[in-house]
Amino acid sequence: MSLNFRRITCYILCICQVLCIRPQYRSDLYCYYMKDCQQYCPRDGFSKLDTRYLGADLEARDSNLVDMSSGSGVNGFYRPRSALARAMYEKQHNDRYLQEFDQNEWYRVNKDRLSPELVQKFVQLYPDEETKAFLSASIDKSSWVWTQIWYLLAKAVLRHFWSVTDINGWLGRGSMFVLSEAQARALLRPVSNNVGSGSLVDVGAGDGEVSRRFSNLYPRNYATEISASMRKSLAEKGYKILDTETWHHEGQFNCVCMLNLLDRCSKPKTMLRQARDSLAPGGVLMLALVLPYKPYVEVTADHKPEERLPIEGLYFEDQLASFVKFMREEAGFELVSWTRAPYLCEGDFAQAYYWLDDSVYVFKPTPDK
Numbered sequence: 402m403s404l405n406f407r408r409i410t411c412y413i414l415c416i417c418q419v420l421c422i423r424p425q426y427r428s429d430l431y432c433y434y435m436k437d438c439q440q441y442c443p444r445d446g447f448s449k450l451d452t453r454y455l456g457a458d459l460e461a462r463d464s465n466l467v468d469m470s471s472g473s474g475v476n477g478f479y480r481p482r483s484a485l486a487r488a489m490y491e492k493q494h495n496d497r498y499l500q501e502f503d504q505n506e507w508y509r510v511n512k513d514r515l516s517p518e519l520v521q522k523f524v525q526l527y528p529d530e531e532t533k534a535f536l537s538a539s540i541d542k543s544s545w546v547w548t549q550i551w552y553l554l555a556k557a558v559l560r561h562f563w564s565v566t567d568i569n570g571w572l573g574r575g576s577m578f579v580l581s582e583a584q585a586r587a588l589l590r591p592v593s594n595n596v597g598s599g600s601l602v603d604v605g606a607g608d609g610e611v612s613r614r615f616s617n618l619y620p621r622n623y624a625t626e627i628s629a630s631m632r633k634s635l636a637e638k639g640y641k642i643l644d645t646e647t648w649h650h651e652g653q654f655n656c657v658c659m660l661n662l663l664d665r666c667s668k669p670k671t672m673l674r675q676a677r678d679s680l681a682p683g684g685v686l687m688l689a690l691v692l693p694y695k696p697y698v699e700v701t702a703d704h705k706p707e708e709r710l711p712i713e714g715l716y717f718e719d720q721l722a723s724f725v726k727f728m729r730e731e732a733g734f735e736l737v738s739w740t741r742a743p744y745l746c747e748g749d750f751a752q753a754y755y756w757l758d759d760s761v762y763v764f765k766p767t768p769d770k
Contacts (some may be wrong), residue, residue, distance in 0.1 A: 406671050434527040482576055495752040496540070504528040507743040507756065514718035519725065524587050524740045531614065539747045539754040569717030571745050577609040578745040579689055579759060585615035588687070595683050599655030602648065602679070604672065605662040606635040612658050616640075619656055623648070627700070636644055653681035660689040661744060661759065663710065664696040670708045673732045676767050686734060689758045692720045717741070718767075721760050734764035 420510045429446060447510035515523070528536075580588070589596050603612040608631050614624045624640040624649045626632050632642050643651055657676045664670040676686050694712040697704050711727055715718040721739070728734040744759040 460761045508741055509716050510741050514697055520740050524738050526584050527738050529581050529583055535578040576747050578610050582615045592685050595655055601656040602654045603658040609638045611660050649675035650677040654679050655681050655684045658687045667698050668708045669710055689759050692717050692760050696722050733767050735767045737763040737765055
């Protein structure tokens with residue numbers, strides 16, 4: 402047997418092995434946003450979507466959520482035998498569901514479960530052109546077969562040495578999307594006098610793709626991030642990198658962004674105090690939090706936070722109201738505006754993209770705190 406033939410055979414076996422990995426591993430988000438698998442937080446007491454399609458963090462948290470792709474093709478009529486053909490068939494099945502899914506559902510809330518104050522400050526958003534462009538790019542990228550195989554192989558090896566955050570930074574994948582520039586402007590409209598001057602700092606910025614989309618609303622942009630590979634990506638995007646421990650001593654910021662940070666950091670209450678101390682007069686805190694609230698800290702041994710936010714409730718709206726109450730009574734922030742939006746992530750072999758339910762807020766410090 403020739404050396405080249407052996408080498409090709411080895412490559413094929415490696416690819417087949419990766420494609421045959423248990424579905425919950427093959428469908429990892431591979432993203433820097435790491436947390437325990439989450440149960441869906443329904444608006445009406447039950448999930449309106451099949452749990453296979455809820456786009457939860459699938460970072461190998463085995464049993465809490467059914468994999469989006471695990472039930473594909475098992476309708477009793479057709480299931481390809483080839484691992485590669487089966488993966489492609491399952492992806493086609495899942496992507497067909499995404500094409501038929503009403504994306505407006507991401508932005509809807511049950512106003513009957515909200516107080517008049519929360520209804521008044523709610524900003525209704527829709528999937529705009531920038532959102533659709535991200536989804537379109539994710540669909541295209543998920544169809545790059547050999548690129549996706551490379552991601553799977555690299556992840557299978559590197560996960561034994563690096564964190565998911567570092568791996569994604571090195572691979573340049575797993576980018577996220579929360580708000581477009583137009584959507585961010587809509588949320589900031591009640592404090593529009595604060596926009597256009599001063600500085601913005603994105604705390605726990607990851608690769609910077611989330612805040613990059615509206616970073617030009619402020620002329621000076623800063624960021625913090627513990628991952629070395631992500632810091633390199635941030636520097637390439639023009640952010641000035643601040644120390645993760647002393648960033649709040651660096652000056653007064655017109656906008657502090659904590660986008661999907663509080664449920665994956667060890668001390669969220671401390672982070673909120675630091676944010677309040679670092680705000681310039683008239684400054685605002687832009688904050689995003691996935692609901693249901695289920696914290697997962699990547700860097701601690703037990704993956705639990707030292708400080709837990711007192712968020713309660715079964716429904717999305719109940720947890721949102723509980724969080725806003727905590728921010729007002731304990732953290733010293735007054736709600737300016739809020740919305741519901743999808744926390745989108747680039748997809749993989751199993752599916753073109755994933756999402757979580759995000760609650761997004763603009764807060765300002767209360768004067769009596």
